[in-house]
Amino acid sequence: MDLGVIVTEDGDVQIQDATKLAETNPVSNVTQANNYADNGIVHFVDKVLLPEAAIEALNFDTRPTLLEWAKGSDDLSLFAVALDTAGLAGAIMELDTARVLAPNDQAFEDLFDALGDDYNSFEDFDNEVEKSLLSEILKYHVLPPANASTDLVVGPAVTLLEDNLVEVSADGTGFAFGDATPTTASTITADIDAKNGVVDIIDKVLLPQSALDFIALLGSDDLATTVTSSPQLSILAEALTATDLADTFADITNVQDTTATNFSYFNPATVFAPTDAAFTDLFTALGPDYTSIASFDTDEEKELLSEILLYHVVAGKIASADLEAGMVTTVSENDIEIISVIGTDNFVIGDATNDVNANITTPDVFARNGVAHIIDKVLLPKSAIDFINDME
DSSP states (O other), rough: OOOOHHHHTTSSSEOOOOOOOOGGOOOEEEEEEEEEEEEEEEESSSSOOOHHHHHHHHHOOOOOOOHHHHOOOOOGGGHHHHHHHHOOHHHHHOOEEEEEEEHHHHHHHHHHHHHHHTOOGGGGGOOOHHHHHHHHHHTTTTOOTTBOOOOOSSSEEEEESOOOEEEEEEEESEEEEEEEOOOOOOEEEEEEEETEEEEEESSSSSOOOHHHEEEEEEEEHHHHHHHHOGGGGGHHHHHHHTHHHHHHHHHHOOOOOOTTTSOOOOOEEEEEHHHHOHHHHHHHHHHTTTTSGGOOOSSHHHHHHHHHHTTTEEEEEOOGGOSSEEEETTTTEEEEEEOOOOTTOOEEEEEEEEOOOOOEEEEEEEEEEEEEESSSSSSOOHHHHHHHHHHH
């Protein structure tokens, strides 16, 4: 039986046995050389060397696992790094059986291009938001067996990403795979046999809808910028500036990981944003001494205005479809009431006045770290009611 001897560029010596496939680690390293004995020399190696006869006699399964295919294939090096970055290597290794659609390196380079200049490698996926997204993308490439089979069948295929299907189609030479984008992935190498499943190398990273939403958010403004740049919210923007809340407003509605290379907002927020007309109504209610935000010129008035503004911010990203009737605590630590309009799907917002509610005139102005609902009334906490009553 012959053994292959390899001397690396660094001068290390490796011995190759009959397992042959790179993914099964056929190479043993000489860890300690030239141990002389009376009748010869001993070289210590880090692997039991297997001749062909032993493999056949003992019926060893020398096929690589799904993870070994990923880590041992030159064209899947980025796929292997992605699994490690997302913390999924162990989960892939422990799969009993599955079909893995493995994007080649060029496919991941194309993904980096689509994400923009801030993403050049998986080192840029350096916060929990991005790693969670990467995990979702990778799970979308794992097809568990259907009816105990990993064979591909034309039609929708279940993935490890819950409630997200990959569309399998025939493209003349094999199978193609559709995701949430208009472009399908083609098969480069099909039906690679692994110990715990099958690998297909594909030419595109498949993207679930969550990935498309993330890409869209990358190009959007943060919540503070979105709210203050709207033409019908100019007085709100002026109020934020007057109370020195422009920066604080952003800090409250999004917590940024300063160690991350990209944005990372862990506390998204919902803002009920009063229109200019709503502020004009407030000035009228306050009396002739209040004609604009500039009228709030004492420390007491600015503190009141600040509390009013924070009374419009709620922790969590609550789209209009997710609004539920009930009391909600705002960032100011005072409650507002979300009231269901009987007989409709609409909601109104109640404050401490207990008489006139605010209507949502424009719902779901989305930003990358939250959502704003434009309303037609300035919400007033009890402190504002007390202030108005003291003026009388």
